[in-house]
Amino acid sequence: TKSLFKISDLTKEEIFEILHDANAFSCSHKDWQLPERKLVANLFFEPSTRTHFSFASAQHQLGCCVENFSAQGSSVEKGESLYDTVKTFESIGYDALVIRHKSDEYFKELENINIPILNAGDGCGNHPTQCLLDLLTIYQEFKTFEGIKVAVIGDIVHSRVANSIKEAMQILGGEVCFSGPKEWISDSSLYKDIDEAVAWADAVMMLRIQHERHAATMNMGKEEYLKRYGLTKKRAELMQKHAIIMHPAPVNRGVEIDSDLVEASNSRIFQQMSNGVLVRKAVMKRAFGYTFSKEEEK
Numbered sequence: 001t002k003s004l005f006k007i008s009d010l011t012k013e014e015i016f017e018i019l020h021d022a023n024a025f026s027c028s029h030k031d032w033q034l035p036e037r038k039l040v041a042n043l044f045f046e047p048s049t050r051t052h053f054s055f056a057s058a059q060h061q062l063g064c065c066v067e068n069f070s071a072q073g074s075s076v077e078k079g080e081s082l083y084d085t086v087k088t089f090e091s092i093g094y095d096a097l098v099i100r101h102k103s104d105e106y107f108k109e110l111e112n113i114n115i116p117i118l119n120a121g122d123g124c125g126n127h128p129t130q131c132l133l134d135l136l137t138i139y140q141e142f143k144t145f146e147g148i149k150v151a152v153i154g155d156i157v158h159s160r161v162a163n164s165i166k167e168a169m170q171i172l173g174g175e176v177c178f179s180g181p182k183e184w185i186s187d188s189s190l191y192k193d194i195d196e197a198v199a200w201a202d203a204v205m206m207l208r209i210q211h212e213r214h215a216a217t218m219n220m221g222k223e224e225y226l227k228r229y230g231l232t233k234k235r236a237e238l239m240q241k242h243a244i245i246m247h248p249a250p251v252n253r254g255v256e257i258d259s260d261l262v263e264a265s266n267s268r269i270f271q272q273m274s275n276g277v278l279v280r281k282a283v284m285k286r287a288f289g290y291t292f293s294k295e296e297e298k
């Protein structure tokens, strides 16, 4: 099965193949559909807007039959495990599953599942399709990853997005630095002061504070956080002329980023969301064994 658990499971060639197919969905293959109708389910055990509904949009566009599972009202409430829930979907005829779960690497307990599983986010671990849409956005802008500098700023330690882009840039020859409150930096060797990080980067990627993953409430007001660690209009003036603003969203406007910058001319935040549908079409298609690249080679 062509499951996708983490970005580091992909080779450089596979990443480029997915990005190639995602791009094809925006131009030459806009209306392409799977040759057979596939039954897919989206199992979100954590809240989501973008990932859930861009997967659903991608699946509908590909001609899939789409079901959306909610743990609330399901037998999860009676104590059924993740493995038994997923095994049930496999047994009743589903062809692929998209799963978001709060446990890091939840997919390790699903090794005996024989249908493709696409990871839509595991705890503080991985978010491979977010990473692919981030990569597509960066590639559209700079036409390369070699030497591209990405500054990831904010709640790094709780961020599957930060982990995934770090791994991806290692594979693709780019660079990553981390900034934000020092106690939230997972790898101190990558730390830069916020002003230095903003001036250094080709892409400034701001992150939301993941209050839901913090043991204690934060001892700092929104205004103070924005001033010390956020992208204010004044701090954005340090960015290079060609540099872009990114954010996986949801955005807490006025906390990690000034609200006016969210839709500024150098922001790619909503373009990232549009790209999310394209990369999710590409990974769904890959899950069922199709790639445009292979078709073109035939």
Ligand code: CP
Binding pocket: 047, 048, 049, 050, 051, 052, 121, 130, 248, 249, 250
């Ligand atoms: N970026 C992201 O994963 O957003 P959602 O939580 O809304 O899916």
